[in-house]
Amino acid sequence: MRLRRGIRHNLSVVSALLAATMLSSHAFAGTVRGVVTDGTGTRALEGAEVTIVELGRKVEAQGDGSYRFTDVPAGTYTLRAHYSGVPDYRETITVSQTGDINKVILLGSDGGTILVIGQQASLASSLSRQRAADGVENVLTRDAVGQFPDQNVAEALRRAPGVNVLNDQGEGRFIAVRGLDPSLNAASLNGVRVPAPEADTRSVALDVVASELIESIEIKKSLTPDMDGDTIGASVEINTTSAFDRRKDLLAASIEGSYNHYADAVTPKGSFDFSTRLTDNFGIAGGASYYKRRFETDNIEAEDYTDEGYAESLEYRDYDVRRLRTGGSLSLDWRPAPSTKLYAKGIYNRFSDQEDRRRLVFDLGDANLASANGTSFSLNSGVPGDDEDESRIRVERDLKDRFEVQKIQSYQIGGVTESGPWTFKYSAAWSRAEEIENGSIDPVVFRRDFEAIEGDDLTVDFDYSDYKIPLYAISGPSAADFNDPSQYEFDKLERTTLSRSIDREWNFRGDIAYAIPLDQGTFTVQGGGKARLRQKNYDLTLDVFDGFGGDFTLNDALGTQTYRLAELGPVVKKRGVRGFFRDNFNDFELNAIDTAIESSIADYRVGEDVYSGYLMGRYDAGPLRVIGGVRVERTRNDLQGNFVTLLTEGTEVDGEELDEDTVSVTPNRIKRSYTDWLPSALVRYEATDKLILRLGAFKSLVRPGIGQLAPRVQAERDGDDSSVDVGNPNLKPYRAWNIDAGAEWYFAPSSVLQGGFFYKKLKDYIVEQEIEDYALNGFTYDEATIRFNSGDAEIKGLELAYAQSFRMLPAPFDGLLANLNYTFTDADGQVPTEDGFRDIPLLNAARHTFNVVLGYEKGPLSIRFAGTYRDEYLDELAGSAEEDRYVRNHFQLDASAKFRVLPNVTIFGEFVNINNAKYVAFQRGTGNGRQLLQYEKYGYTAKFGVRANF
Numbered sequence: 020m021r022l023r024r025g026i027r028h029n030l031s032v033v034s035a036l037l038a039a040t041m042l043s044s045h046a047f048a049g050t051v052r053g054v055v056t057d058g059t060g061t062r063a064l065e066g067a068e069v070t071i072v073e074l075g076r077k078v079e080a081q082g083d084g085s086y087r088f089t090d091v092p093a094g095t096y097t098l099r100a101h102y103s104g105v106p107d108y109r110e111t112i113t114v115s116q117t118g119d120i121n122k123v124i125l126l127g128s129d130g131g132t133i134l135v136i137g138q139q140a141s142l143a144s145s146l147s148r149q150r151a152a153d154g155v156e157n158v159l160t161r162d163a164v165g166q167f168p169d170q171n172v173a174e175a176l177r178r179a180p181g182v183n184v185l186n187d188q189g190e191g192r193f194i195a196v197r198g199l200d201p202s203l204n205a206a207s208l209n210g211v212r213v214p215a216p217e218a219d220t221r222s223v224a225l226d227v228v229a230s231e232l233i234e235s236i237e238i239k240k241s242l243t244p245d246m247d248g249d250t251i252g253a254s255v256e257i258n259t260t261s262a263f264d265r266r267k268d269l270l271a272a273s274i275e276g277s278y279n280h281y282a283d284a285v286t287p288k289g290s291f292d293f294s295t296r297l298t299d300n301f302g303i304a305g306g307a308s309y310y311k312r313r314f315e316t317d318n319i320e321a322e323d324y325t326d327e328g329y330a331e332s333l334e335y336r337d338y339d340v341r342r343l344r345t346g347g348s349l350s351l352d353w354r355p356a357p358s359t360k361l362y363a364k365g366i367y368n369r370f371s372d373q374e375d376r377r378r379l380v381f382d383l384g385d386a387n388l389a390s391a392n393g394t395s396f397s398l399n400s401g402v403p404g405d406d407e408d409e410s411r412i413r414v415e416r417d418l419k420d421r422f423e424v425q426k427i428q429s430y431q432i433g434g435v436t437e438s439g440p441w442t443f444k445y446s447a448a449w450s451r452a453e454e455i456e457n458g459s460i461d462p463v464v465f466r467r468d469f470e471a472i473e474g475d476d477l478t479v480d481f482d483y484s485d486y487k488i489p490l491y492a493i494s495g496p497s498a499a500d501f502n503d504p505s506q507y508e509f510d511k512l513e514r515t516t517l518s519r520s521i522d523r524e525w526n527f528r529g530d531i532a533y534a535i536p537l538d539q540g541t542f543t544v545q546g547g548g549k550a551r552l553r554q555k556n557y558d559l560t561l562d563v564f565d566g567f568g569g570d571f572t573l574n575d576a577l578g579t580q581t582y583r584l585a586e587l588g589p590v591v592k593k594r595g596v597r598g599f600f601r602d603n604f605n606d607f608e609l610n611a612i613d614t615a616i617e618s619s620i621a622d623y624r625v626g627e628d629v630y631s632g633y634l635m636g637r638y639d640a641g642p643l644r645v646i647g648g649v650r651v652e653r654t655r656n657d658l659q660g661n662f663v664t665l666l667t668e669g670t671e672v673d674g675e676e677l678d679e680d681t682v683s684v685t686p687n688r689i690k691r692s693y694t695d696w697l698p699s700a701l702v703r704y705e706a707t708d709k710l711i712l713r714l715g716a717f718k719s720l721v722r723p724g725i726g727q728l729a730p731r732v733q734a735e736r737d738g739d740d741s742s743v744d745v746g747n748p749n750l751k752p753y754r755a756w757n758i759d760a761g762a763e764w765y766f767a768p769s770s771v772l773q774g775g776f777f778y779k780k781l782k783d784y785i786v787e788q789e790i791e792d793y794a795l796n797g798f799t800y801d802e803a804t805i806r807f808n809s810g811d812a813e814i815k816g817l818e819l820a821y822a823q824s825f826r827m828l829p830a831p832f833d834g835l836l837a838n839l840n841y842t843f844t845d846a847d848g849q850v851p852t853e854d855g856f857r858d859i860p861l862l863n864a865a866r867h868t869f870n871v872v873l874g875y876e877k878g879p880l881s882i883r884f885a886g887t888y889r890d891e892y893l894d895e896l897a898g899s900a901e902e903d904r905y906v907r908n909h910f911q912l913d914a915s916a917k918f919r920v921l922p923n924v925t926i927f928g929e930f931v932n933i934n935n936a937k938y939v940a941f942q943r944g945t946g947n948g949r950q951l952l953q954y955e956k957y958g959y960t961a962k963f964g965v966r967a968n969f
C-alpha cells in the first residue's frame with residue numbers, strides 16, 4: 020500500500036512539474052515565425068538556415084520556406100538567415116511576453132543576388148539544403164522553370180557524389196550508391212516507399228519516373244530513427260512540387276525532338292508544369308510529361324566456353340526499341356488555420372517498351388582447329404564424328420516481339436499541426452506498381468541443323484582477335500543454304516499469354532514532437548509509429564508451341580536487318596509472325612508439358628507487413644546538433660509458391676520406369692516473422708561558419724529480394740540426371756552497422772570542398788550459387804541452384820567532392836561552374852567452395868566511380884558538360900572464379916546548352932553519349948585473356964527544343 024501511494028505521489032509531482040513547465044513557457048514567451056524567399060519574393064528557399072543568435076536556436080526552412088521558433092523569451096534578439104550564394108541576412112527583432120512575430124525574410128534584397136533559374140540556382144539550392152541537413156546527404160534540385168537535363172530520374176541522380184547508374188539499352192535505369200548493388204538502396208516518392216514493378220526484385224527501375232515531374236531528389240546516406248531502416252546504400256527521396264514552394268504563379272512548358280543516331284529518327288517529347296494559389300491559403304500544383312523514344316542496339320553474346328578458350332554458343336542480336344514514357348502529378352495544399360497545413364498528392368507514371376530483337380544463334384560442337392585469335396568449325400560430308408553434337412552445327416534465327424508496360428503510381432494525404440511546442444505529423448498513402456505483358460512472342464525460332472551425316476559441308480570461322488567483337492565467316496558447299504531462308508524451318512514459339520507483376524502497399528504514419536527550450540538551444544523529444552502493408556504477386560501464363568501442321572519457314576516471315584556489327588543473313592521480320600500465328604493458330608501444336616512447367620514455376624504471392632515505432636531526441640544548440648534514438652521494425656511474411664517437378668519418360672520412380680513425361684505441381688506456403696532493433700546517433704558540428712563536421716553511426720537492414728524469398732522450386736529428373744532450382748523463404752535480411760564521418764568546407768559562395776569516410780559491417784549477405792549433390796525431400800540432385808546467406812562482409816570507402824561557382828573571376832569567366840566527385844569503395848566477401856571459401860567482390864560493387872560536370876552560365880547562355888565513370892564490377896556469381904560475370908568499366912560523356920532568346924523563352928540542345936560508350940560483360944576464363952559474354956553499342960542521342968514560362 021505504501022509503495023502504491025509513493026508511486027502515485029511521484030507521478031503527481033512529475034505531472035505537476037511538466038504542467039508548470041508547459042504553462043510557464045506559454046505564459047512568458049512568444050513565437051517567431053515566417054517564410055524565407057528570394058529577394059524578388061518569387062521562390063521559397065528551402066534549406067535556408069534561420070537562427071536566433073543569442074539563444075543558439077536554429078531551424079531549417081521547409082519546402083514552402085516556412086520557419087518557426089516557439090517559447091522565445093521576451094527580449095531583443097538578432098535574427099540571422101544563411102543561404103548559399105548570398106550574404107547572410109541579419110535583423111534585430113523584439114519579442115514580447117505573449118506576442119507572435121511574423122517575419123518574411125527576403126534573401127538577396129540587400130544587394131546580393133539569388134538566381135531562380137539555371138545551373139547557378141540549382142547549385143545554390145543543393146548546397147544550402149546539404150549544409151543544413153542532419154546527416155550525410157546530397158540534394159539535386161531543378162531550376163524554377165526548367166527540368167533536369169536528363170531523360171529520367173535515374174540519369175538525373177548520377178550527378179550526385181557517390182552515385183552512378185546501371186544502364187539498360189544505353190539508358191539509365193537502376194542507381195548504385197557508393198558503388199553498391201542497387202538492391203541495397205531504397206526509394207520513396209513524397210516520403211512513401213516506391214513499389215517495384217518488376218517481378219523478382221525490390222530494386223525500383225527509376226527510368227519509369229519522368230524527371231520533368233520532380234522538384235528535388237534527396238540522397239540520404241545517414242539514417243535517423245524517424246526514417247525507415249531498410250537501406251544500406253542510401254535512401255533516395257523523390258519530391259514533387261507543392262503549390263507553396265513558389266511564391267508566385269508559374270506555368271512552364273517545353274516541346275522537343277529526340278534523335279537517335281542508330282535509329283535515324285526524330286521522336287517527340289513535351290511537358291508542362293504549373294503552380295498557382297487560388298487563395299492565400301489554398302493552392303494547386305502539378306504537371307504532365309510525354310516522351311516517345313526510338314533507338315537501336317547492336318549486341319553480341321557468348322557462353323559455354325571450353326578449356327581451349329572458344330564459345331560453343333554465340334548470338335548476334337539486333338534490337339529495335341520504341342519506348343513511351345508518360346506521367347502526371349498533382350498536389351493540393353491547404354492551410355485551414357495558421358497552425359495546420361494539409362495536403363493531397365498524387366503521381367502517375369506509365370512506361371511502355373516495344374522491343375523487337377532479331378537474333379542469329381550458333382550452337383556449335385567441337386572445333387576442328389583452334390588458334391590464339393580464331394576458331395574453325397567444319398563439317399565434312401558423310402563423315403560423322405564420334406558424338407552426334409560433334410558432327411552438327413545448329414543455326415537458329417529467331418525473333419522476340421515483346422510489348423511490356425510498367426506503371427508506378429502513388430497517392431497520399433496528410434498534414435502537419437503545430438501547437439506551441441508540439442508538432443504533429445500524420446499521413447496515409449497507397450502505392451501501386453505493375454508490369455504486364457499479354458501476347459508477347461518471346462521467341463519464335465526457325466532452325467537449320469547442318470549435319471555431316473546428311474551430306475552438309477560447311478565451315479564457320481570465328482575471329483577472336485578483338486575479344487569484344489568476335490566475327491564469323493561462312494564457307495563450303497553448304498554456304499548457300501546458310502543464307503537461304505527457306506532452309507530454316509519453324510522450331511518453337513513461346514507466347515506470353517499473360518505476365519503480370521503487381522506490387523501494392525498501404526502506408527500509415529503518425530509522428531509527435533515536443534520542443535523544450537533551453538538557455539542555449541532546444542531539446543526535442545520525438546516519437547512515432549508506422550505501418551507498411553505490402554502485397555506482391557506474380558502470375559505467368561506461357562504457352563509453348565513446338566510443332567506446326569504444315570510448312571512454315573523463315574521465308575514466310577522474312578525481314579531486313581538493321582545491324583552494323585556483322586552481316587546476319589536472313590532475319591525474321593519485325594512483328595512478322597503475329598498475323599501468321601493468328602490466322603493459322605489451330606495448326607500450331609501446344610507442348611502441354613513445357614507450358615505447364617513455365618506457367619507454374621514463376622507464380623508466387625508474397626505478403627510483407629512491417630510495423631515500426633521509434634523514439635529519438637534532438638539537441639540543437641549553437642554550432643552543435645546531436646540526434647540519437649532507436650527504431651524497432653517488426654516484419655511479417657506470408658510466402659506462397661509452387662514446387663514443380665518434371666519426371667521425364669524412362670525415369671525410374673519407386674522401382675518403375677515412367678512411360679511418359681510427368682509434371683507435378685505442389686503449392687508451398689510459409690509464414691514467418693522477425694524483429695529488428697535499429698539504434699542510431701548523429702553529430703553535426705559547425706566548427707566555423709564555413710566548416711561543418713559530421714559523424715554518424717546507425718544500424719540498418721535490407722530484406723531479401725522478393726524472387727529470392729518466394730518458396731518456388733523447379734526440379735527435373737531425366738533418367739540418371741537431375742537438377743533443381745530452389746527459392747529460399749528462410750533467407751535472413753542483410754543487416755549492417757554503418758559509420759559515416761565527414762567534413763564540408765563552404766569556402767566561397769555556392770562552393771564546397773568535402774570529404775568523407777564510410778564503413779559498413781554487413782552480416783548475412785545473400786549469394787546465388789550452383790552446387791553439386793544437393794539433398795531435398797529425400798532425393799539428392801546432381802546439380803542445384805540455391806540462394807543462401809553466405810556470411811559477413813566489410814564495406815569501406817572514401818567519398819570526395821568539389822563544387823564551385825567562379826563568380827569572383829573577371830568577366831566573362833565569372834559564369835564558370837564546376838562539380839567533381841569521386842568515390843572509392845572496397846566491398847569484399849566470401850562464398851563457400853568445395854575446398855573452403857573464395858574471396859569475391861560484392862555484387863555490383865564498383866571500386867572507383869567519379870562524376871565531372873563543367874558548366875558555364877552567363878546572361879542568356881548556359882552550357883554544361885558531364886562525364887560519368889564507373890569501374891568494372893561483379894555482375895553474376897558462377898560456380899568458379901573463371902566463370903564469374905563482370906561488367907567492364909564505363910565512361911560516358913553528355914552535354915547540354917541553353918540560350919534565352921526572350922525573357923521567358925529558351926531554346927536548348929542536349930547531346931547524350933557523345934563518345935558512343937559501350938556495354939561489355941566478360942568472364943576471366945582459364946587463359947590469360949578475357950572472354951566475351953555480352954557487348955552492346957547504341958550510338959548517341961541528340962535532343963533539341965524550346966521551353967517557355969509564364
